[in-house]
Amino acid sequence: MATKDLYSVLGVGKKASVEEIKKAHRKLVRQYHPDRNPNDPKAEERFKEVQHAYDVLGDPEKRKQYDRGAMNPFGSGAGAPGGAAGGFDAGSFSDILSNLFGGASKGGGGPTGRGGSTSRSERGRDLETEVSLSFEQAVEGAQVSLSVPTSAACTTCRGTGAKPGTAPKVCPKCNGRGVESQGQGLFSISQPCSRCHGSGTVIEDPCPTCKGTGATRTVKKYKVNIPAGVREGSRIRLAGKGEPGRQGGQPGDLFVVTHVEDSPVFKRKGENLEVEVPLTIPEALRGGEIEVPTLAGRKRLRVPPGTKHGTVQRLRGEGPPRLGGKGRGDIHYRFVIDVPDQLTREQEKAVEQLSEVMNGNPRARLFA
Ligand SMILES: [Zn+2]
Numbered sequence: 468m469a470t471k472d473l474y475s476v477l478g479v480g481k482k483a484s485v486e487e488i489k490k491a492h493r494k495l496v497r498q499y500h501p502d503r504n505p506n507d508p509k510a511e512e513r514f515k516e517v518q519h520a521y522d523v524l525g526d527p528e529k530r531k532q533y534d535r536g537a538m539n540p541f542g543s544g545a546g547a548p549g550g551a552a553g554g555f556d557a558g559s560f561s562d563i564l565s566n567l568f569g570g571a572s573k574g575g576g577g578p579t580g581r582g583g584s585t586s587r588s589e590r591g592r593d594l595e596t597e598v599s600l601s602f603e604q605a606v607e608g609a610q611v612s613l614s615v616p617t618s619a620a621c622t623t624c625r626g627t628g629a630k631p632g633t634a635p636k637v638c639p640k641c642n643g644r645g646v647e648s649q650g651q652g653l654f655s656i657s658q659p660c661s662r663c664h665g666s667g668t669v670i671e672d673p674c675p676t677c678k679g680t681g682a683t684r685t686v687k688k689y690k691v692n693i694p695a696g697v698r699e700g701s702r703i704r705l706a707g708k709g710e711p712g713r714q715g716g717q718p719g720d721l722f723v724v725t726h727v728e729d730s731p732v733f734k735r736k737g738e739n740l741e742v743e744v745p746l747t748i749p750e751a752l753r754g755g756e757i758e759v760p761t762l763a764g765r766k767r768l769r770v771p772p773g774t775k776h777g778t779v780q781r782l783r784g785e786g787p788p789r790l791g792g793k794g795r796g797d798i799h800y801r802f803v804i805d806v807p808d809q810l811t812r813e814q815e816k817a818v819e820q821l822s823e824v825m826n827g828n829p830r831a832r833l834f835a
């Protein structure tokens with residue numbers, strides 16, 4: 468498996484800002500999303516790499532650790548034994564995955580590293596995915612399909628990373644401790660073992676399916692019910708749909724972050740919607756009955772004679788469902804008077820006649 472630097476996976480520099488990383492991630496996700504590239508294993512592979520790179524680089528804490536090279540970027544925090552800096556290549560997928568599932572293969576090897584954390588059960592990582600919704604879907608709720616890249620224990624070796632019929636062996640270099648010491652006495656420095664990268668075991672005959680990593684990448688498909696009333700950036704939690712736990716640990720959660728398209732007609736105003744409704748000059752002057760859009764279709768609205776620019780009328784209960792099931796908001800219709808840029812000759816004549824009969828000076832009081 469090729470070693471890839473997470474920054475180059477996203478095509479950004481090491482000094483990239485959070486914004487740049489987000490932007491690069493979003494662009495690549497669009498490009499390689501399995502929904503857009505059906506039956507294209509290469510695109511799927513790229514998609515997974517991109518998601519992984521973002522999982523690490525998009526999280527300031529994990530990114531710091533990755534930059535220091537001290538971390539298995541795909542573990543959920545156990546990190547290198549003893550937390551020692553340097554020592555193993557955090558950018559290599561095989562290292563990463565063998566750390567992710569390596570715990571399952573310890574057998575009687577006993578705890579490794581100072582904290583012995585690799586032998587404890589560990590909760591799976593949380594995953595995050597994004598979903599784009601139309602304005603109407605966000606308002607009324609919708610069922611959407613999601614493709615989520617995740618890891619699963621390799622079925623060939625059942626997560627051990629060793630070829631079936633063989634088993635991982637205690638690392639001869641560190642005797643299973645996972646750390647190496649340099650120097651003596653007070654001045655010794657512990658580092659992750661250079662042979663086993665801190666796992667305490669080595670695999671002599673790697674599993675052909677997962678190349679010794681113990682894990683395979685899969686894309687899980689879910690149908691998710693998006694509740695009514697979500698907004699741009701809402702996070703929906705799907706408990707237990709994250710990555711599997713280690714050593715019998717709980718699986719992580721899946722967070723679905725919603726992106727909501729703007730509507731050309733409806734604008735959100737708190738729990739209500741607002742619609743700008745143009746009126747002709749005669750409609751504003753004389754009033755009348757007009758049609759206005761609602762979420763369900765259209766309704767008739769009475770415009771009183773002498774309606775002024777900016778006047779608002781509301782239809783109660785026609786707005787979006789309120790969160791918590793407390794009925795629905797309103798739609799506010801804001802009247803704006805439609806003033807044409809140019810007049811036809813006929814209109815010009817009519818305006819001339821109008822100005823003759825409506826010749827008061829409304830600005831007189833400004834100078835009183
Ligand atoms: Zn395997």
Ligand SMILES: [Zn+2]
Nearest residue numbers: 638641660663
């Ligand atoms: Zn070792």
